Amino acid sequence: MLKTNKLKYFVTLLISILSFSVLSGCVENPPISIDGQGMLELVVLWDSTYSDSTKAIPVSDAKVIISSRYTAKICQTDQNGKLCLSNLPTSIYGYTVRKPHPVDPNIILVGSKQNVEIVSGKIVYDTIYVKPISSTGISINEIYCAGPVNNFFFFFDQFIELYNASDSVRYLDGMMIMRFSSNTGGKGPGADEDDDGDIDGATYVFKFPGKPGETNFPIYPKQFVVLASDAVDHRNVCATSYDLSNADWEFYNQYSPEDIDNPNIPNLINMRSDKTADFLIALTNDVVILSDGRDSIWQDGIDISTVIDGVEYQSNPHPQNKKTLDPRIDRSYVLSPPRYSGKSMQRREPGLDTNDSLSDFEILERATPGYHK
Amino acid sequence: MKKIILFAIILLFQISLAQNERVAAIGNPSIAFKDFDLDLNLYDFGNNYAWLIEDHTFDILYIRPSIYFLSGDYRRFYDPEKSFKYLLSFDGTKILKDGAFRGYVIYEIENRVNVNRALSRYPYNGVPFRMTDTTTGDFLYNGPRVGFQYSFTPVRDFYVGLDLNYQIVDGLKNIYSRAKSLWRNIDGSLNLAYKFSDDFVVGGKLTLLDNKESIEAKSEDLFDAEIFNFRGDTYAFRRRSQTVSQTYREKLSRYDLTAIISPFQDLKIGLKGNYLNSNLKTQFPYGTLKEYEEGHTVFEDYGSTVRVHYTPIKNLILGLEGSFDNYSSWSRVSETTLMIWKWNIKTLTIGSGASYKLSSIPLVMVYELKSGTIKSDSSKYIDNYFSKYDKPFYSFILGSEYEVFEKIFLRAGFNYSKFGFDVIRGGKDVITNQFSAGIGLYNFKSLQIDYYISYAIQSNSIEQKNYFLNSQLNIKIFNY
Numbered sequence A: 001m002l003k004t005n006k007l008k009y010f011v012t013l014l015i016s017i018l019s020f021s022v023l024s025g026c027v028e029n030p031p032i033s034i035d036g037q038g039m040l041e042l043v044v045l046w047d048s049t050y051s052d053s054t055k056a057i058p059v060s061d062a063k064v065i066i067s068s069r070y071t072a073k074i075c076q077t078d079q080n081g082k083l084c085l086s087n088l089p090t091s092i093y094g095y096t097v098r099k100p101h102p103v104d105p106n107i108i109l110v111g112s113k114q115n116v117e118i119v120s121g122k123i124v125y126d127t128i129y130v131k132p133i134s135s136t137g138i139s140i141n142e143i144y145c146a147g148p149v150n151n152f153f154f155f156f157d158q159f160i161e162l163y164n165a166s167d168s169v170r171y172l173d174g175m176m177i178m179r180f181s182s183n184t185g186g187k188g189p190g191a192d193e194d195d196d197g198d199i200d201g202a203t204y205v206f207k208f209p210g211k212p213g214e215t216n217f218p219i220y221p222k223q224f225v226v227l228a229s230d231a232v233d234h235r236n237v238c239a240t241s242y243d244l245s246n247a248d249w250e251f252y253n254q255y256s257p258e259d260i261d262n263p264n265i266p267n268l269i270n271m272r273s274d275k276t277a278d279f280l281i282a283l284t285n286d287v288v289i290l291s292d293g294r295d296s297i298w299q300d301g302i303d304i305s306t307v308i309d310g311v312e313y314q315s316n317p318h319p320q321n322k323k324t325l326d327p328r329i330d331r332s333y334v335l336s337p338p339r340y341s342g343k344s345m346q347r348r349e350p351g352l353d354t355n356d357s358l359s360d361f362e363i364l365e366r367a368t369p370g371y372h373k
Numbered sequence B: 001m002k003k004i005i006l007f008a009i010i011l012l013f014q015i016s017l018a019q020n021e022r023v024a025a026i027g028n029p030s031i032a033f034k035d036f037d038l039d040l041n042l043y044d045f046g047n048n049y050a051w052l053i054e055d056h057t058f059d060i061l062y063i064r065p066s067i068y069f070l071s072g073d074y075r076r077f078y079d080p081e082k083s084f085k086y087l088l089s090f091d092g093t094k095i096l097k098d099g100a101f102r103g104y105v106i107y108e109i110e111n112r113v114n115v116n117r118a119l120s121r122y123p124y125n126g127v128p129f130r131m132t133d134t135t136t137g138d139f140l141y142n143g144p145r146v147g148f149q150y151s152f153t154p155v156r157d158f159y160v161g162l163d164l165n166y167q168i169v170d171g172l173k174n175i176y177s178r179a180k181s182l183w184r185n186i187d188g189s190l191n192l193a194y195k196f197s198d199d200f201v202v203g204g205k206l207t208l209l210d211n212k213e214s215i216e217a218k219s220e221d222l223f224d225a226e227i228f229n230f231r232g233d234t235y236a237f238r239r240r241s242q243t244v245s246q247t248y249r250e251k252l253s254r255y256d257l258t259a260i261i262s263p264f265q266d267l268k269i270g271l272k273g274n275y276l277n278s279n280l281k282t283q284f285p286y287g288t289l290k291e292y293e294e295g296h297t298v299f300e301d302y303g304s305t306v307r308v309h310y311t312p313i314k315n316l317i318l319g320l321e322g323s324f325d326n327y328s329s330w331s332r333v334s335e336t337t338l339m340i341w342k343w344n345i346k347t348l349t350i351g352s353g354a355s356y357k358l359s360s361i362p363l364v365m366v367y368e369l370k371s372g373t374i375k376s377d378s379s380k381y382i383d384n385y386f387s388k389y390d391k392p393f394y395s396f397i398l399g400s401e402y403e404v405f406e407k408i409f410l411r412a413g414f415n416y417s418k419f420g421f422d423v424i425r426g427g428k429d430v431i432t433n434q435f436s437a438g439i440g441l442y443n444f445k446s447l448q449i450d451y452y453i454s455y456a457i458q459s460n461s462i463e464q465k466n467y468f469l470n471s472q473l474n475i476k477i478f479n480y
Helices: A002-024 B007-013 B021-025 B049-055
Strands: A038-046 A063-067 A072-076 A082-088 A091-100 A107-118 A123-134 A138-144 A159-164 A176-180 A202-207 A224-228 A249-252 A267-270 A286-291 A307-314 A344-347 A361-364 B060-072 B082-095 B099-118 B129-155 B158-173 B180-197 B200-218 B225-231 B235-241 B243-264 B267-286 B290-310 B316-333 B338-357 B363-380 B385-405 B408-421 B428-444 B447-459 B465-478
Touching: A038 A063, A038 A091, A038 A107, A072 A082, A091 A123, A138 A286, A138 A307, B021 B385, B021 B408, B021 B428, B021 B447, B021 B465, B049 B099, B049 B129, B049 B158, B049 B180, B049 B200, B129 B180, B129 B200, B129 B290, B200 B225, B225 B243, B235 B243, B243 B290, B363 B408, B385 B428
Parallel strands: A038 A123, A224 A249, A249 A267
Antiparallel strands: A038 A082, A063 A072, A063 A091, A091 A107, A107 A123, A138 A159, A138 A344, A159 A224, A176 A202, A176 A286, A202 A267, A286 A307, A344 A361, B060 B082, B060 B465, B082 B099, B099 B129, B129 B158, B129 B225, B158 B180, B180 B200, B200 B243, B225 B235, B243 B267, B267 B290, B290 B316, B316 B338, B338 B363, B363 B385, B385 B408, B408 B428, B428 B447, B447 B465
């Protein structure tokens, strides 16, 4: 009898454990859908009046840069202007097509599309129409903000390089260079906060001397202009830095008692008396704007119509970092180099601005102030 | 973590640290060899700690220093070039008035030389969510493991066992991205056993495990730490900041049932079955307090083993063993709930063995032969890579123990194995030759010393080779 009771005791416990195991052991069912089965069929066409045909011409052997959060991949269209990609993981993609013009080397055929969702198991058919783009004006050609390799937080050798890609002389008189890093509570720096056609969040506003329309400070065709935070040979302080003593312009804050001023280099001056620091931009994420200076009232935002060029750079790909600059100025952002790496961001082709910084810019191991590599 | 889940598979391919120096010295036989740790009972065969009180009948303290070394070019992308492991363990069992208590503490130091990119401790644990940087550097892991087992009988013939283990391992990469790894493991089990008679014993066990590995890459220079989060083998996205961290969190439950039957006096049969499921979440911080779930991996394993011991004549043990194990897993990206990996491994093993103690000379000889198949089916959807293998394997053990002088033993063993496909490292026709030797000094009062050393060469079909060296000393102190 005692033995039977003990057996019952044991069996009850065992059943309890097994029941618990059955209840807690209900394994989650695997998902039905699988990743890595997305497909993209892209046709690249050029609606050209260059040929007499009324039909669009397929763009063969064009370089297609496919980017997503995973990677940027460079492919080529076939003879029929088609590109077929399979086994793509689900993500938001962007693609940019580039091909040199068959006759005029100064023209590049460019087409792009962003925010295309490719879902595993589905085929996305898309057509990109390329347009001839020639570098027609002044643009921001290179941004060096990361700082040189060092271990004492040295990053004062920053510079911004402008380039006149047109065939005519342009003038810098009254133009403004701005850093947008405030307005973080709203849509973000560089966004059109109230949808009133201007961008908000200017923190540093420096300008070239003169007024818009004046012709005192020319920038000649195909000329690079280096705007240095401090136009000195920074290698004297940090050996891995750059010599900017021959920069074309120097940011100088006249409200700062300690800003370095190289007397041989003309100055861009500060328009905000409440800012007493030099023009310095963030090492890995910021927005830099070049405007023609017609709208100099930065307090209520800078009219988008006056913006000549703008570049946003961020350290991580979408969606880890949010893009904030208005898409009318730039549709994407540059993936910046690491801080204190000595690397810089430069346009792939001098001055060529398709308002798609992700594909317009590349990372250089060493900065190239005043020239293009 | 997966060390436990894939334990059985890894055993097939890895030269692991020995639990018993005597057995390891003669080639690690397990089917038919008479040893204190190889009895066909609930404790040794079924790992059921309720039976501790029956298996351990005297007080004993083991002090074990050991060294383990691995090098070679038969390795995977994220593997280290070399690995050194040093352990020191104190393991004591005390017989109490109403039960038995076993407690241990192990301190482990592991130096992995030239780990390629991987920042997690076990990059090949079946999980596609890997955290990597771009450098090759040394990883130093060290930390203690402590645990206890307690067994008692609340009523006659009914046994209860409890087991709790805690391990914390601190890892540091000596080069950018200066990744720090904090690996923490807690597991415990409730064990029950009932002795229906001396010839029939049944035991059940429930094990729960909670494992967490937190990795933090933080450049001590002014550079950012740049980390790549892989989803599968091909696709990764970049995370860059001054500090980049990630967490792997696993919860596991496992159920074991074991029965020992002795239908005749000279025949003993052990049966055991197990079922395990676990889920592992890969997370990283999002905002200040939130954790973003990057991926989710589910493991489900089950298996069963039958082992038979037959003693037809005195000093002769014949053994048979058959086992089947099934390991399966799938992983999904939490954001899209799309499956990216799915794999399944099935192993079927049949083995036989015999050991004989000669009466004319003080010599014990043992042989063991195992054969089976491994079926693996892997679908790496996101990588567009699919593989299926169904390959045989076999292993052969030959070993002997000779008493050169009274209570002084010399041991030697040879272990050969050939696997058509290595599910762990991916090689084909993997051959392992392991040579082992040892000595046992039992001529002290209340003290025994065992030592063993083993050397193994592993090669695959393209002549890549791995070399293993393992050495362990055991000082046993009785009635301490």
